[in-house]
Amino acid sequence: MKIRNIIVIMSVLTLIIVSTAFKVVTIGKSPVPSLKEAFSDQFHIGTALNAFQIIGRDTAAMKVVKRHFNAIVAENCMKSGRIQPKEGEFDFKLADQFVEFGEKNDMLINGHTLIWHSQAPQWFFTDKEGKDVSREVLIQRMKDHIYKLVGRYKGRVHTWDVVNEAVLDDGSYRKSKFYEIIGEEFISLAFQFAHEADPEAELYYNDYSMAIPEKRAGVVAMVKKLQEKGLKIDGIGMQGHIGMDYPAIEEFEQSILAYSQLGVQVMITELDLTVLPSPWNQTGANVSDNYEYDKKMNPYPHGLPQEVEKTFTERYTDFFKLFVKHQDKISRVTFWGINDGHSWRNNWPIRGRTDYPLLFDRDNNPKPVVDSIIKIAKQ
Template identity: 75%
Template structure:
């Protein structure tokens, strides 16, 4: 009897080990295979920007990452006015069409970027055939025609639009762009009105960088409040997340999330990347026109990151994702500005020829250790 009992006990022990051990292994495997978009399900969209090579399907490995980890996409460049309408009436929709089709085919949230922006706008927008500034009426009509054509083409297909990009300076004053100089402050009101007319169902956003700066925060809040009083519909504010290892402060970034949400609009983190490189100048923000001469000391990690910098990088990303999760009731989307380190604009801005490591996937499209940490954070 004693021997028989021992035998039965051994069999039960083996069965338990198989069942519970197998379940543990399965759970461990499921956790390891969990993707970003699944981890943030029911919290907010997790998105990425696509470049031309990715949209065309020429970067197959990057596309695998996009399909596996992201459920929202934005076109990095091909929908900007200078790219989509380089000459008046000459629209180049081939690449934007492919972008929208990719998003639809993969069931993704599609964001259009950007309708009105002083940078990467075609010169013809602002001048006549003699090179002189056009009248206020002419520029307004050109804005209307452009927005109607682009938004109208993708009506019901592009879910959200960055209608106006970067109209406020860091001190809260208006950027003296050609739109502002020729039309005045009304150019923003008109842009949102034209976009709403072209697609009443699409959500319409204002997007800007350095939004954690107190001056810019106050300026954007004042602008939006004024537009709201005029009856202009603004659905959300995009906070470009171009951050560094030491700036901006988490506290100031959080103040802006709360301040913008208090306006009764949605908040998006629209262009998230984390540079590990030294800044060559003060108050550069994310001004694409900034350009500094290459110096070797400004490119310290050409052959890889030291462990100390990798650790700081991981901790910094986790701090921000903790903040995003804390305010998931306000934030509807977090979008990385690129798929992998190799395709990031940070390698060429504001100094050309540098090697940066700003994204969640490395140059071989492998997830960095912080990806697993972010997924675990989202599951808590």
């Protein structure tokens, strides 16, 4: 073969290769679009970040975050026990990194949480002798804490879970130390202080088991009281700690409707789907609950059977159909963790169990449910 012919053939092959590559880059798309892209016209898709992820040690998980999520929430680093372990001694190092990551990646940043009875430092409620402080002292401590935390991130943290889990499943107020010392007014004071610290931030109430009718009624009544006082409350976070057979989707929908009728946004927060049996019909998310290990309560230590994986996918898909149906009322859907290995569900309410509640497996690979959920967004 002549040199000239070889050159011509090589030139043609080169053009074909370049043309093909060009088409892939400019026209072709990833076979699996990201969650944030799929739901860009509906609502934000978020996830909680733990300490290892925030400091950059869990690089594999952070690749998933950057690709699939456009909203983040602080899992633990902004809770009062972490921020102010001793009175007047604030530790913002991890929280600063959390906020900086969100800003760098153009994400909706949610602060969690300002006032919560759990993971609060003991000093918050007691004097030097270990006795309960007065109402006036606790109010001042609340104000100082909220002013310091919210004020530090004024204009940077977009939304705050101001009060967390203050209502019981029967609709009554939880008898926490905040309630015992101050009374139900601690809720309105928290919202007042948060608004004063950053008038532009959106302020939310957040709680679990929000589909229970009695609790729904209690939360609605509480929000109406805040509104009657002229206080700013922008949204209600419905913690999505769901199971394979609870809550009923119909009741969950009734709560979305009831909360949105108050004129506030609804967020699906802390979303995860446990596949494990619940001891004694445990369906809440009270972190202090704890039961002894029983082998029968840990049925899938080495992975999910195919039929369970299929049911898991269908259950998540049904909920996302609901979320899309009410996309005009829902501003954000946030998962409580990135992959199964990160989930608190593995150890609650029984330590040592293996659960599979999130969209990505322990190696950060998307499960079949991811594709199913994305298809919902396209319909």
